Amino acid sequence: xxKVEQNPLFLSMQEGKNYTIYCNYSTTSDRLYWYRQDPGKSxxxxxxxxxxxxxxxxxxxxxxxxxxxxxxxxxxxxxxHDLSATYFCAARNYGGSQGNLIFGKGTKLSVKP
Amino acid sequence: EAQVTQxxxxxxxxxxxxxxxxxxxNMNHEYMSWYRQDPGLGxxxxYxxxxxxxxxxxxxxxxxxxxxxxxxxxxxxxxxxSPNQTSLYFCASSLGPPAGTTSNQPQHFGDGxxxxxx
Numbered sequence: 106x107x108k109v110e111q112n113p114l115f116l117s118m119q120e121g122k123n124y125t126i127y128c129n130y131s132t133t134s135d136r137l138y139w140y141r142q143d144p145g146k147s148x149x150x151x152x153x154x155x156x157x158x159x160x161x162x163x164x165x166x167x168x169x170x171x172x173x174x175x176x177x178x179x180x181x182x183x184x185x186h187d188l189s190a191t192y193f194c195a196a197r198n199y200g201g202s203q204g205n206l207i208f209g210k211g212t213k214l215s216v217k218p
Numbered sequence: 219e220a221q222v223t224q225x226x227x228x229x230x231x232x233x234x235x236x237x238x239x240x241x242x243x244n245m246n247h248e249y250m251s252w253y254r255q256d257p258g259l260g261x262x263x264x265y266x267x268x269x270x271x272x273x274x275x276x277x278x279x280x281x282x283x284x285x286x287x288x289x290x291x292x293x294x295x296x297x298x299x300s301p302n303q304t305s306l307y308f309c310a311s312s313l314g315p316p317a318g319t320t321s322n323q324p325q326h327f328g329d330g331x332x333x334x335x336x
Contacts, residue, residue: 138324147308148261150324193260205276208253210260 107132107198111209118184118216126212128177128194137170137177138195138206148193152179184216220245224309224328231299232336239294239331241309249312250292251276251325252284254305261308267292268315299335307331 108131118124128137139151152161154170154177161168165188167180177194195208222243231237243250251266253276263276267286281303283295292311296303310325 147327147329148310148325149327153324195261205266205274206251206263207277208261208263210258 107134107196107207109194109196109207109209111192111194111212114210114212116212116214118181118214120185120216120218121183123183124181126179126181126192126194126214128179128196128209130175130177130196130207132175132198133172134175134196134198135172136197137168139168139177139179140193140195140208142191142193142211144190151192181214184214186216186218189214189216220326222309222311222326222328224307224331226331227329228332230334230336233300234298237296237299237333239296239307239309239333241292241294241311241328242290243292243309243311243326244290245311245313245326246289247311247313247326248289249315249325250286251310252282252292252294253308253310254278254303255308255330256305264294264307296333299333301335304333304335307333 110129112127137154140148141151142148152168157172159170165182170177191211191213193208193211195206225240248269252264253261255261262278264282265284267273273284308330309328312325
């Protein structure tokens, strides 16, 4: 059974600093997704990573995937307050249904001035 | 405007009283899913649907039913709600499979329905 673990679960950082959120998954998965959820709001798709070594960037966020290590990272560069949100990663069980996603518990990011 | 609309947004009800949460999308998406979000547990998939009349269980289907009679609608039914179903529920839709390979077809989520079962 695929399990997806994120760490840290809570992250408080200062504006301008860099940090990385880690997403480990327990069994083979061939794709990894990152989502953002603002407080009291719905989820927004950020990145889809489809192969080993995939890297995607948008603004101050960069996501990467290492399928051999079963690890995805979400790197935050020079954080700003607007990035405060909860970030979820999700993976699909390799060989499982394409409809079924397993989510991590989320990382609540708070960026302070 | 592309939307996934859930109703109601908030509901407080009692154990055993059947309820339905509606979900409608206006993007002609084939795939739709229901998730529940609980503190410390993240999102867990309840059911998903690949097209009209085609549904499958997610990770936590017990106590829930779904139907997909029309492409745009995917209601979630709690026949006999219990307190452990108190949660925040999200409906989502996508043109391709949620865990598929098409990167430009992400899931669109509704605004959520907060259910409290007393």
